[in-house]
Amino acid sequence: EHMRTQLEGKAYVERYVHTLTHELKSPLAAIRGAAELLQGDMPVAAQQRFVSNIDSESARMQQLIERLLNLALVEQRQGLEERVAVPLAPLWEQLLSAQSARIEARQVRIEHTIAPGLALIGEPFLLRQALGNLLENALDFTPPGGLLRLQAQRRGEQVEVALFNQAAAIPDYALPRLCERFYSLPRPDSGRKSTGLGLNFVEEVVQLHGGRMSIGNVDGGVQVTLLLPCQ
Numbered sequence: 751e752h753m754r755t756q757l758e759g760k761a762y763v764e765r766y767v768h769t770l771t772h773e774l775k776s777p778l779a780a781i782r783g784a785a786e787l788l789q790g791d792m793p794v795a796a797q798q799r800f801v802s803n804i805d806s807e808s809a810r811m812q813q814l815i816e817r818l819l820n821l822a823l824v825e826q827r828q829g830l831e832e833r834v835a836v837p838l839a840p841l842w843e844q845l846l847s848a849q850s851a852r853i854e855a856r857q858v859r860i861e862h863t864i865a866p867g868l869a870l871i872g873e874p875f876l877l878r879q880a881l882g883n884l885l886e887n888a889l890d891f892t893p894p895g896g897l898l899r900l901q902a903q904r905r906g907e908q909v910e911v912a913l914f915n916q917a918a919a920i921p922d923y924a925l926p927r928l929c930e931r932f933y934s935l936p937r938p939d940s941g942r943k944s945t946g947l948g949l950n951f952v953e954e955v956v957q958l959h960g961g962r963m964s965i966g967n968v969d970g971g972v973q974v975t976l977l978l979p980c981q
Contacts, residue, residue: 836869862899870909893938907979912975920966920967931947932947934946961979
């Protein structure tokens with residue numbers, strides 16, 4: 751039994767190292783290419799463009815590593831380390847405040863209806879990270895001037911949290927793969943893909959809390975629905 755556990759752990763680490771190195775190849779190549787070009791003479795505007803590229807690709811690498819480490823931490827967990835009441839309304843306000851500059855710049859309309867006194871039961875850090883990932887993902891696909899709406903209500907011993915964002919429908923082929931690690935759809939504005947770890951992390955956190963998660967197309971946009979234990 752000890753040998754089996756050791757071998758499984760080894761395979762787990764090898765799999766993560768392999769996926770991490772594979773995903774880091776692209777931004778590293780972009781950084782090296784930009785650095786080589788900057789060694790020659792070029793107009794200031796071109797220099798700024800390549801410096802900006804190095805900065806954005808470095809940030810992408812850092813985000814990838816941090817998210818992968820967080821995901822690895824959650825996947826290895828067998829249960830929650832603490833179960834406390836996490837008031838949902840203040841948590842949502844904190845998340846909106848953290849994204850306020852982006853929301854204002856894109857003039858995204860925010861609506862929320864949260865039943866008074868509603869609180870989730872679980873680990874505050876993990877719940878904050880998971881809901882923060884959902885908000886960030888929703889903003890990625892919401893067009894300028896679009897609508898983002900959160901609704902939360904009690905369903906027996908659980909809370910149903912529904913996050914709607916105005917957006918184009920998710921293609922049928924992508925729906926079953928949205929929570930798959932490293933799978934991501936191009937962002938409408940830039941055409942670039944994310945790390946593909948955000949929704950996978952959310953799903954892991956929800957399952958760790960004994961809840962369920964679903965994503966689907968609804969009238970006018972996309973909706974993510976979470977069922978989580980409540981106070």
